[in-house]
Amino acid sequence: MSTVIVTTVVITLVGVIVGLALVYTGKKFRVEIDPRESAVRENLPGNNCGACGFAGCDAMAAAIARGEAPVNGCPVGGQAAADRIAAVMGVDSQAQEKKVAFIRCKGTCEVTHDQANYIGVKDCRSAVLNGLNVTECEYGCLGFGSCAAVCPQNAIRIRNGVAVVERDRCVGCGLCAKACPRGLIDLMPASHHVAVQCSNKDKGPVVKKLCTAGCIGCMLCTRQCGYDAVHVENSLARIDYSKCTQCGKCAEKCPVKVIIPPVAPAEGKEA
Amino acid sequence: MKALILIVVSGALINNVVLNQFLGICSFLGVSKQMKASASLGFAVIFVITIASAVASLLYDFVLKPFGIEFMKTIVFILVIAALVQIVEMFLKKKSPAIYKSLGIFLPLITTNCAVLGVALTNVQNGYNFTECVLSGFGTAVGFTIAIVLLASVRVRIREEDLPAPLRGAPIVLISAALMSIAFMGFGGLSF
Numbered sequence: 001m002s003t004v005i006v007t008t009v010v011i012t013l014v015g016v017i018v019g020l021a022l023v024y025t026g027k028k029f030r031v032e033i034d035p036r037e038s039a040v041r042e043n044l045p046g047n048n049c050g051a052c053g054f055a056g057c058d059a060m061a062a063a064i065a066r067g068e069a070p071v072n073g074c075p076v077g078g079q080a081a082a083d084r085i086a087a088v089m090g091v092d093s094q095a096q097e098k099k100v101a102f103i104r105c106k107g108t109c110e111v112t113h114d115q116a117n118y119i120g121v122k123d124c125r126s127a128v129l130n131g132l133n134v135t136e137c138e139y140g141c142l143g144f145g146s147c148a149a150v151c152p153q154n155a156i157r158i159r160n161g162v163a164v165v166e167r168d169r170c171v172g173c174g175l176c177a178k179a180c181p182r183g184l185i186d187l188m189p190a191s192h193h194v195a196v197q198c199s200n201k202d203k204g205p206v207v208k209k210l211c212t213a214g215c216i217g218c219m220l221c222t223r224q225c226g227y228d229a230v231h232v233e234n235s236l237a238r239i240d241y242s243k244c245t246q247c248g249k250c251a252e253k254c255p256v257k258v259i260i261p262p263v264a265p266a267e268g269k270e271a
Numbered sequence: 272m273k274a275l276i277l278i279v280v281s282g283a284l285i286n287n288v289v290l291n292q293f294l295g296i297c298s299f300l301g302v303s304k305q306m307k308a309s310a311s312l313g314f315a316v317i318f319v320i321t322i323a324s325a326v327a328s329l330l331y332d333f334v335l336k337p338f339g340i341e342f343m344k345t346i347v348f349i350l351v352i353a354a355l356v357q358i359v360e361m362f363l364k365k366k367s368p369a370i371y372k373s374l375g376i377f378l379p380l381i382t383t384n385c386a387v388l389g390v391a392l393t394n395v396q397n398g399y400n401f402t403e404c405v406l407s408g409f410g411t412a413v414g415f416t417i418a419i420v421l422l423a424s425v426r427v428r429i430r431e432e433d434l435p436a437p438l439r440g441a442p443i444v445l446i447s448a449a450l451m452s453i454a455f456m457g458f459g460g461l462s463f
Contacts, residue, residue: 007340014334014347018354025358029365048380055308055377122431145431154304158433 037065043084045076053152098190099172101165105141105184106197108160112137112211128181137210139199147176194246198258201234215258221250282410288386289418290455295386299419309423313416315377320387323352324408327391328401348391356382
């Protein structure tokens with residue numbers, strides 16, 4: 001019986017002392033923080049997943065309060081959290097639509113080939129430094145994954161020789177676009193799907209020899225488009241995302257199927 | 272002196288906390304995606320385990336033993352370690368924001384890591400005195416850091432590879448960790 005009493009008393013005392021010590025240090029070492037920071041923090045989900053690229057929700061809230069991170073940077077909270085945080089920070093959440101990276105090349109091993117066997121460091125930037133074109137297409141994806149290496153979300157994979165972005169993981173930070181030595185990576189609105197998956201500026205017959213999936217600059221898409229959103233420059237079609245309504249007519253007519261069609265009718269905006 | 276060095280080496284390599292004792296696996300697998308994050312976690316663990324072992328040792332010798340209630344050690348250690356980390360965190364936030372920033376979220380996260388509690392309990396089980404406890408805690412934490420940085424460097428390389436679909440993600444990480452564990456068994460043959 002006495003053991004029970006001693007245990008209870010000692011453990012309670014330890015608990016009380018520890019509790020008091022916490023209260024004391026909490027008061028003594030109080031740090032003044034930006035009041036907006038805690039307000040922002042309350043509107044973040046708080047699961048510390050790190051998907052925003054920061055070390056947890058506290059770090060993200062601090063970055064938003066300092067104005068270094070976008071108010072809609074939390075992929076978990078989505079639009080609802082972005083709106084509330086925008087209200088705290090006094091900015092418009094719509095002004096910064098979520099973007100995702102898009103790789104403008106579909107030159108997989110089946111449709112194009114390497115012209116040199118590069119055996120150096122497995123990195124796109126060092127592969128272009130040697131001055132030779134490793135791939136037959138001098139505009140195409142090298143597939144050594146410099147973009148994948150810098151991606152904080154692990155959202156880029158090399159599939160069959162070409163980098164592919166997993167859109168639901170991408171947070172649109174744009175690090176990959178800076179890393180790509182061939183400038184293949186674009187940031188486009190996350191709601192957008194229709195895009196030209198090629199960067200080759202060669203003339204049509206040249207492209208046809210290099211890659212069966214490349215844009216040949218035939219202008220069929222330009223004629224199809226009723227919104228003046230597709231233009232062919234330097235024998236390469238580009239889509240103006242601000243004008244495109246994702247009707248998908250250009251993708252249907254494209255003879256080389258280099259334009260990605262709108263995915264599901266439910267997801268894509270109606271024309 | 273030789274015995275003290277042996278405690279550190281044994282904690283770091285021979286009885287590696289992750290790869291031989293299988294403690295702290297969750298953070299080992301969870302935070303080993305990138306070298307930078309795993310290194311900061313490693314340093315936070317060294318920091319916390321060393322302090323926790325010291326406090327746990329004092330508490331055991333001067334509170335639990337005199338009252339004859341050693342059996343309460345698990346509960347008391349959890350309570351005190353959790354509070355201690357909070358206090359240290361508040362202290363660092365005020366006095367040394369640079370350290371606080373570099374340890375970041377990891378400081379509160381590893382409070383409840385089983386490796387921290389495991390080390391404190393193993394220490395008193397082995398009947399270590401205060402110095403031995405601190406050194407053992409430090410050695411073990413260094414072992415954790417070595418293991419997690421190694422695994423992170425393996426994972427950074429694996430990530431780029433085109434793996435067979437069933438192995439992608441967790442399976443290949445567990446296989447890598449298992450292979451590392453087998454390699455670390457080799458240290459069992461070290462003799463002094």
